[in-house]
Amino acid sequence: MDSVNKDNNDSRHPLLTPLPHNHPSFTEHGAGNGQLERILSDTSQPLLLRLGPATWIELKLLFFLAAPAVVVYLINYLMSMSTQIFSGHLGTLELAAASLGNTGIQIFAYGLMLGMGSAVETLCGQAFGAHRFEMLGVYLQRSTVLLSLAGVVLTVIYVFSEPILVFLGESPRIASAAALFVYGLIPQIFAYAVNFPIQKFLQAQSIVAPSAYISAATLVLHVILSWLVVYKVGLGLLGASLVLSFSWWVIVIAQFVYIVKSERCADTWRGFSMQAFSGLPQFFKLSAASAVMLCLETWYFQILVLLAGLLPNPELALDSLSIWYVHYISTFLCKLVKFDRMKVTCISFCLFCFDFFFQHSCILMLIT
DSSP, X not given: OHHHHHHHHHXXXXXXXXXXTTSHHHHTSHHHHHHHHHHHTOTTXXXXXXXXXHHHHHHHHHHHXXXXXXXXXXXXXXXXXXXXXXXXXXXXXXXXXXXXXXIXXXXXXXXXXXXXXXXXXXXXXXXXXXXXXXXXXXXXXXXXXXXXHHHHHHHXXXXXXXXXXXXXXXXXXXXXXXXXXXXXXXXXXHHHHHHHHHHHHHHTTTOOHHHHHHHHHHHXXXXXXXXXXXXXXXXXXXXXXXXXXXXXXXXXXXXXXXXXXXXXXXXXXXXXXXXXXXXXXXHHHHHHHHHHHHHHHHHXXXXXXXXXXXXXXXXXXXXXXXXXXXXXXXXXXXXXXXXXXXXXXXXHHHXXXXXXXXXXXXXXHHXX
16 A cells, blocks of 8 residues: 555655756746756656657657757758769769769768767857856867868868779779769868858757758759759760859858857857867867768768679669669768767658659659
C-alpha cells in the first residue's frame, strides 16, 4: 500500500522545477518553451496527462528548428544537381565530366570544408550557453580564416585536377572536360570557407529560417542564370560551374548582410576582430578532428565515382552515378541535421518521400 502511494506521489512530482514568469525562458525563447515548462511543472496533473501535450510542443519546437536547416542543405545540393542536369543536356560527355568534377573532385572540398566548419557548432554553442555572446563572432572569423587557408591548398588540387585524374586512370577525354568544369568551381571553395562557419554561427543561436529563405531565392536565381549562361550565352561546362560558384557567393553575401543588419545578431556580431588570428593551432586541431568524422562519410562515395571512371564505358557509368547520387545525398542530409545530438525522425521521413519523387523527376530530366 505504501509503495502504491509512493508511485502516485511520484507521478504528480514536477518534471521541471517551476520557474517565475519573468524568467528568460518565458520571455526570450518564445511562448513555446514557456508553455512546455508550465505543463511539465504542473503538479495538479498526473504524469501521463502531462507527457502527451509536452511531447507535441517539443516536436513542434524541433520541427521549426530542423525543417529550415534541412531546406538549406537540400537547396545547397539542388544547386549542384541542377548544374549537372543542365550539363547533361549538353551531351553524355558533359554529363560524365560534370559528374566526375562535381562528385569526384568537388565533394572532396565540400566534405573537408563542412567538416572543419562544424567545429564552430561546438564552440559557438558553448559560448552562447555561457552568455559569452561576443565570442561567437570571434569563432566565426577564426574559422573563416582557417578554412580560407585550407582553400588555398584545395585550389592547387583543382588547378591540377586533369593530370591527377589521368594519373588515377580516368579517361583523358573525360578528365579534360571534368578539369574545365572544376576550374569554374575554384571560387566556390572560398564561398565554402565563409558559408559553413556562418551557418553554424546562426544555428547556434537557433536562427535558421533566414538561411532557408536566402537559399530558396538563390536557387531560383541559379536556375535562371544557368539556363541563360549555358544555352543562350553558350559557355557550356565552364559557364555552368561558374554560375554555381556565383550562386554560392550570393548566399554568403546575403547571410553576412543579415548578420550585420539584424538585431538578433547585435550581441554576437560586434565587427571584425584581431582575435580571429589568435589560437589558430588549437582551433585547427578541433577542426581537423571534426573534419575527419564527416569526410569519411563523403569520401567513400568519391572513391566510388573515381572507380566508375575506370570501367570499360566510363561515360555511361558516370552518367548512371549522376542519377543514383540523388538517392545517396538524401540519406546524407539526414546525418547532417542534428540538434542536441538527436536526429529528427520526421524530417528523415519527409526526405525519404521527397527522394522518391525527386529521384524519378531527375531521371526524366536527365534522359530527355
